[in-house]
Amino acid sequence: MKKVTHVDSTFSKGFTKALLPLAIAATLIPLSAQAANTSNNWVATRTGAFLQAAAPSANTATQSEAQSTATKTGAFTLGASAATGVVNALVTPLELSQPLHITVVLKNRNQDQLDTFLRELAQPGSPNYRQFLKPSQFKARFAPTDAQVQAVVEHLRANGFSNIQVSANNKLVSAEGNANNAQSGFHASLKRFNYRGKQVYANDSAALIPASLGSTVDAVLGLQNAVVPHKTIHRVLPGSAVAREAHATTNAAASQVAHQPTDFATIYDAASLPAASNTTVGIITWGDMTQTISDLNTFTQNAGLPTVNTSTVAGGQGTLADDGDPAEWDLDSQDIIGTSGGVQQLIFYAAVNGDSQDSGLTDATLTAAYNKAVTDNVAKVINVSLGLDEASANSDGSLQADDSVFQQAVAQGQIFSVSSGDAGVYQWSTSPQGAPGYIGTNDGSGVQTTINLSQYSVSSPASSPYVVAVGGTTLSTKNTTTWSGETVWNEGTAFADLDSNGNPVDDAVRIWATGGGVSQYETAPSWQTTALGSSVTKRVLPDVAFDAASATGALIVIDGQAGQQVGGTSLASPIFVGGWARVESAHNNSLSLPTSGFYQTFPTTTTSIHDVTSGNNGYGGKGYNAKVGWDDTTGFGSLDFGKLSASYGQ
Structure with a gap:
């Protein structure tokens, strides 16, 4: 209910x-x-x-005939895909x-002037360097x-x-x-x-x-509710049945084990910095947060951390309905707090339902939640563990709408961190029940692919140039909290459509792997082209990556039950948010969107990063391969937050 x-x-x-x-x-x-x-x-x-209307078949002479056929048979496509x-x-x-x-x-208004201002915000020596605007100033100018x-x-x-x-x-x-x-x-x-x-x-x-x-x-x-953003969480359920051809790589020199959310602060050297008690963090969510806050309080009590100052802010006028599954927001909040060591305030910006009939999340209500976090201008770092195929976002208008909201965030010094998705390069392909990353079926004898494995796509809003796109890795550690290595997160294939116990309800198969690749619609920001070469004309992602594998993921509290094991890029993004919140607190919340700095620095100075050089995010030999330096699977790799903070000086 x-x-x-x-x-x-x-x-x-x-x-x-x-x-x-x-x-x-x-x-x-x-x-x-x-x-x-x-x-x-x-x-x-x-x-x-x-x-x-679907494209006409070979024996269909005209578009009008195709339309007529489509109307009779229901042969349609959604979101230009x-x-x-x-x-x-x-x-x-x-x-x-x-x-x-x-x-x-x-x-x-004045979009050219805004573009110039955003570039200069991150340019040392510019008169606009770190001169963030207040919402009233942004409103007056742009x-x-x-x-x-x-x-x-x-x-x-x-x-x-x-x-x-x-x-x-x-x-x-x-x-x-x-x-x-x-x-x-x-x-x-x-x-x-x-x-x-x-x-x-x-x-x-x-x-x-x-x-x-x-x-x-x-x-x-708000003119469609057929294709909506989905969560990017991979929860380990007792009855889950994994199909053949798993791709996860094991580092024999270390162990791949699950971690407490507080472990990531040590693994990625965020614990060398003070807790983020000077920084307010936001999480974009959907629905009622009562159970999530209760689970967070249980987590902090068990972990010996202070009770978090939380609030829930509706993203618009309407209702907040509880879908009965707080797992995504539990993962976000507990891993942010565990990695950050505690924040000044944690705000859940909850999208309201799409209409009076509680139809759920829509593009309209999610964009409103983003915008509410920006117009409030209270949260310095904001997590988004939601996404949908970029073609759908472009088709319904939400891709550019969200970009416009994120531009104001950058102008105000706010940082949105967005998970890159859990469907590898197949964000566009969905199972009968709507799971992304669908590649075919398993009839008991193996996986039979039914899609074009050479067709790739990325997730929105991770593809926005105005956010930090965070991909996923499989983490190896020594003694649980000592970083030992990372590979591209790709667990291979699993049954896509499961019941509440993790048992398959059909024979559809998907991959679980980090999103990443090349945007079809977003122009590459100049700092990406400068760093990666003139051939990079479209936004590429992710920018960085952190642990996302279910086997090495987080043990969190869900519905009051501790020790629930989860992964996905919904883990990776909160790890970045928690670590970056510590960096911001150490620098009095004075830092801007860090991506341009990453691309200017990391190609030549690698002391603050763990480069990921093995693995890929596709299936059957397809997808993108990791390599030395930046790549389409894990970006520059994961961060050493302590060293990164030191690189910004005082």
Whole structure:
């Protein structure tokens, strides 16, 4: 049973009050009606058609015939990924009364100036070096204006949306409505269909806006709930059945054992620094955090650590529903605290449900949670252990929307750390139950691959140039807490779709391996191209990597039960966050997003890193291979936080 917590709006109440006179706009003729027959008055946003007709077969003569066939047979793809399909499913128009929670994303102003400012923040000698902005300063220089926001609000009201809320930085305008309002306000046609065992919806036409708003609106989120971000945790369950051809490598000179969260501070030399008691840390989550905080208190009591000062902040107006599985947030919080030794405050920025029917996490509510952490500007380091295929994020508009939020974070001196994913190079491929990394089936005689093993993808938002992307390793230690070596985390194949006891429910097989590779959509930041060569034109990831293997992972408290063994890049990112929080505390929270510095320093100065040179993150000889220096599997490798902190001076 879901536990539901109702939360008040976390958006700018002052601005909302200022918009009250706009209620009269509801009596106006909707702008969409005014321009319904004049397509030139409407322009595209970054939100494209998420539900698309499958490509025509060899004997299909025209695109119109393909569309007709697709409508009859349910042959569709989702999020521009041919591998994510809807086959033999009934696709029907979404009921016009279907409730929707949408978020209109507005563009930054003065983007060229903002790009220059962000570069100079990390350049010693620049007048802007480490001159972080306050939210009010960012808003004055780069955020959408009040007049731009008011025009968007007026458009929403005129098309029947209500409960309109504006974020404190003017970037997000959220509203409640239904499919009829979306059709009227954005010319968006929405469809209902069954996907992965549940009823979902998605737009099969792009979201359009009046031309008058073209320079203001970037994307419209919340028009689909079929493909949503997933957790990046690998939990060891008693009944889990691993298929053949495991790829994990053992270092015979040391042992590969599970660790207490406090062990990682010693392994990665964070314990040589004082605890991060001067630094506030955030975690992006979904749902009610009551059980997670209870488990955290049990963990700290068992570990002899001080009780953590925690708070839960809703990422928007809505409800926080408990899905009954706190494991992901337990992993994040306990490993951050264990590695950091304790923080000034730990804030759970919890995404609310996608609509009044508690449909769960959506792109709209997750982006709002990111933005809430940024507009609050309290947490210095923020963990994200969520991700989805980059093509889907680009298709629904959330990729660029999240980039815009992360840009403000960088300008304010906040650091987002994002796990790179657990599906190796096959983030795009999903099992019948939605597990990423699907490669085929196991009929009892071995793994039969059914996908193109040469097709690779990466996870969003790890692919953003404005975050630290953290990959995974398999860790070897001596005496549990002495670092001895690391290889690329790749546990090979396992059954993909499991019940609550870890038993397979079908014959689908996936890989468990660190995400990494080349973005299809994000331009490489200049510091990556300079460090890695002119051929690097797209963002590559990860930047660094830490322990993620289930065999060498963390023993945490879940639902009050200690000793639960977990891994995944959802472990790797919290290890970085905990270690980096100590570094920030040691330097009075004065350091900026460290990635540009990593790429300037680590190619020639390796004293602060453990280079990972063996293993790969694919299957059957595919994927990327580790090598000396930076690579697409573990980036520069793991960090020695004590030495890294010393390199920044005082």
